[in-house]
Amino acid sequence: MIVDIEPNCVCKNVQCPRHGNCYECVKHHRDDVGNLPACLREMLERQAAEQK
Numbered sequence: 505m506i507v508d509i510e511p512n513c514v515c516k517n518v519q520c521p522r523h524g525n526c527y528e529c530v531k532h533h534r535d536d537v538g539n540l541p542a543c544l545r546e547m548l549e550r551q552a553a554e555q556k
Contacts (some may be wrong), residue, residue: 507525507528508525508526509524509525509526509527510524510525511524513526513543514542514543514546515529515541515543516542529541530544543544
């Protein structure tokens with residue numbers, strides 16, 4: 505499987521083995537952590553603020 509690394513990953517945890525690998529990051533957060541990664545939380549917060 506070819507993995508594209510996102511060079512502009514905004515996650516502050518640069519030591520994470522999934523840093524820049526969006527697919528693995530989201531999968532890990534959904535399956536193992538039970539929340540959204542920081543980048544998606546920020547996106548949802550921006551959208552919510554724009555709707556107010």
